[in-house]
Amino acid sequence: QSVLTQPPSVSGTPGQRVSISCSGSSSNIGTNAVNWYQQIPGTAPKLLIYSNTQRPSGVPDRFSGSKSGTSASLAIGGLQSEDEADYYCATWDDSLNGPVFGGGAKLTVL
Amino acid sequence: EVQLVQSGAEVRMAGESLRISCKGSGYSFTTYWIGWVRQMPGKGLDWVGIINSGDSETRYSPSFEGQVLISVDKSINTAYLHWGTLRASDTAMYYCARVRKTGAKPVGSWDFWGQGTLVTVST
Numbered sequence: 548q549s550v551l552t553q554p555p556s557v558s559g560t561p562g563q564r565v566s567i568s569c570s571g572s573s574s575n576i577g578t579n580a581v582n583w584y585q586q587i588p589g590t591a592p593k594l595l596i597y598s599n600t601q602r603p604s605g606v607p608d609r610f611s612g613s614k615s616g617t618s619a620s621l622a623i624g625g626l627q628s629e630d631e632a633d634y635y636c637a638t639w640d641d642s643l644n645g646p647v648f649g650g651g652a653k654l655t656v657l
Numbered sequence: 658e659v660q661l662v663q664s665g666a667e668v669r670m671a672g673e674s675l676r677i678s679c680k681g682s683g684y685s686f687t688t689y690w691i692g693w694v695r696q697m698p699g700k701g702l703d704w705v706g707i708i709n710s711g712d713s714e715t716r717y718s719p720s721f722e723g724q725v726l727i728s729v730d731k732s733i734n735t736a737y738l739h740w741g742t743l744r745a746s747d748t749a750m751y752y753c754a755r756v757r758k759t760g761a762k763p764v765g766s767w768d769f770w771g772q773g774t775l776v777t778v779s780t
Contacts, residue, residue, distance in 0.1 A: 549701065582766040584702075591752055591773050592702065597766035635702055639764035645716055646692065646756075646767075651701040 551649035569636030661771035679753035687711040690756035690763040
């Protein structure tokens with residue numbers, strides 16, 4: 548049971564916009580910045596969004612993040628087949644005094 | 658170019674010990690923390706622990722406290738994850754990553770990742 552709650556799966560068709568939610572609590576998302584990671588099967592996770600809304604260099608602007616209260620969301624616009632991957636949200640938890648990860652959401656491009 | 662390079666896949670018997678490594682390059686190694694996560698087959702990311710590469714301050718997930726040891730040798734820019742007694746349930750992929758700080762706390766993003774080390778433990 549992960550501290551951060553994500554839907555196990557989401558899907559969309561090419562060109563569509565999808566969003567992935569991440570729900571937490573006051574000790575984690577409510578207090579600290581949220582980061583998102585993309586993991587293509589068979590590869591290491593990659594930082595996709597940091598500090599709630601920021602994209603590292605090289606990440607397309609089709610990817611965007613937002614946060615409100617104790618929830619965060621990752622949006623992917625103009626869906627492409629190469630976006631098929633697992634997406635994880637993560638943040639720091641002040642009660643745990645350590646990082647926490649969501650359970651991951653598997654994105655399928657139909 | 659920032660890189661984290663992990664040691665190769667390992668196969669061990671239950672009860673044996675093991676140490677895997679994570680070597681950083683392309684940045685000031687001692688100014689960042691290094692984090693470790695476990696990924697069991699077909700599952701998500703589980704936080705194992707983190708270490709301050711500068712002063713070796715270490716924090717462990719309650720799920721892994723007492724089961725593993727994290728250390729660092731800053732003279733060779735390398736962090737380690739060590740098991741004293743392996744179990745079959747330790748079979749997984751283990752990733753290290755560079756952890757950004759906010760002030761002195763390692764609360765930032767994990768911005769560069771190693772390629773992973775597959776650990777297989779047989780009974």
